[in-house]
Amino acid sequence: MPAPATSLDTLWFTRCPVPTATGIAADRGWLAAEFAADGLVVRSLQDAGGDVPRERHFTHALTGLFREGGNVPALWARAAGERTRLIGLTWIEERQAILIRAADRGRVAEPADLAGLRIAIPRRDIAIDFWRAMALAGFHGALAAAGLGLPDVVPVEVVAAPSAGQWIAELEALRDGRVDAVYVKGALAVEAAAAHGAVIGIDLDTFDDPTVRINNGTPRPVTVHQDLLDRHPDLVVRFLRVLVEAADWAGSHPDDLARILAAETGAGPAGVAGAYRGAGSSDLHLDLSDHRLELLARQEGFLRGQGFLAGPVDVAAWAAPEPLAAARSLAVAR
Known part of the structure; x- marks a missing residue:
């Protein structure tokens, strides 16, 4: 049984400067709109200023945080004992x-x-x-x-x-x-x-x-804190639903997608075109298939062997597939 819901006034998100469904949803204003009626503020860690230490992008030591970014910090934080859960994976070919x-x-x-x-x-x-x-x-x-x-x-x-x-x-x-x-x-x-x-x-x-x-961004995880998943599972599902819809939207709006990727990465048109030739809908979709989990497990083994992780991470046990499955069933085409 999920833990009882507690008061919450802010949802945080953070993403790396790469193609992410989170970045698209933020650019379109969909995350803020989704939770406005709940009285929840949705804020980007990148725009937090001094309100929240930027290092939490790596440590995930913020219970109300959704993170879509490189797997090296995500695995490192989990191995160090942070109670995160893996709720999605993307695979984006990025030159x-x-x-x-x-x-x-x-x-x-x-x-x-x-x-x-x-x-x-x-x-x-x-x-x-x-x-x-x-x-x-x-x-x-x-x-x-x-x-x-x-x-x-x-x-x-x-x-x-x-x-x-x-x-x-x-x-x-x-x-x-x-x-x-x-x-x-x-x-x-x-x-x-x-x-x-x-x-x-x-x-x-x-x-x-x-x-x-296989590297830091391939596959790229979406993680959430266990406390948020336990206490507000509905919010996790709704956040993921927006990301699913953002990935759908990206596939049919290539020009808008290119503009967003330029803003997210800080690169010009030539850099974006050269790096993200395949960054369309299928790439940005979240997935927790056995195949992607196996790819991440290979990365975990490599990182542990190179001394980057304090201990092992059981990738299959880390994954929580239920929120993504529920989000997909709720998603509608934008």
């Missing part, structure tokens, strides 16, 4: 690639060509270094496609300030000849690569096997 210097074009074209090369592994002094985790997972996936592993390359630590721009420290190391290859993903990476004269050596999007692209 994952291994970049090289233009002078090395042709010499690094297949995963096997990475053997013996110096690869950039960033380090940021932050609570959970998801940048480092992304680089390790990106190279792990690429190398695995050739039957190789991280011991077959030479990791080079690249120190970046916590507030450093995306991929800038790594791309500067590539430009300066300190490393031979850099893993990148997303819209800003497309723009940063062009600015630093880097080119794609290995396009991970071209591989049929999706396990090559």
Whole structure:
């Protein structure tokens, strides 16, 4: 039986600067409209100012918070003991690639060509270094496609300030000849690569096997605090229903979607077009299928093996499929 409902005046949401159903719903004003009649204020953690510490985007130490973002912080928070539940997963192809210097074009074209090369592994002094985790997972996936592993390359630590721009420290190391290859993903990476004269050596999007692209955003979880799910299960279902409807809407409004993605990612039209060629309705839909849960479980095992998690996370037990199933039955086309 769910716990009895208690007073609640604010629902919080947070999302990473990537394509999310949450970002679309927020842009369209649908989240605020959904809960207005209940007297609930819906606020973005990104717009909270000093009201709520921004670090809670990573720790999820806020019981009224919905989070749609990278799986590295989500798994890290769960492993550290935060009582969150997994209520959805998306899989969005977002231009994952291994970049090289233009002078090395042709010499690094297949995963096997990475053997013996110096690869950039960033380090940021932050609570959970998801940048480092992304680089390790990106190279792990690429190398695995050739039957190789991280011991077959030479990791080079690249120190970046916590507030450093995306991929800038790594791309500067590539430009300066300190490393031979850099893993990148997303819209800003497309723009940063062009600015630093880097080119794609290995396009991970071209591989049929999706396990090559398992990383921080693939699959990308939606999580909620157990306390909110226990005390206000109806609110969780309604929030998810809005996200389901937002994903439906995205599939038939490509121009509006491109505008929203530019605003969410901070990238220009070229970056968005280059990174999110497939960010349509099917990609933004939430799913808790066995297949997606297995992909996330692979990521959990990799992160734990690399020392990012304080303990194991049973992904199947973490998942709470009932709210999403209920949300789908309530959803209507917008």
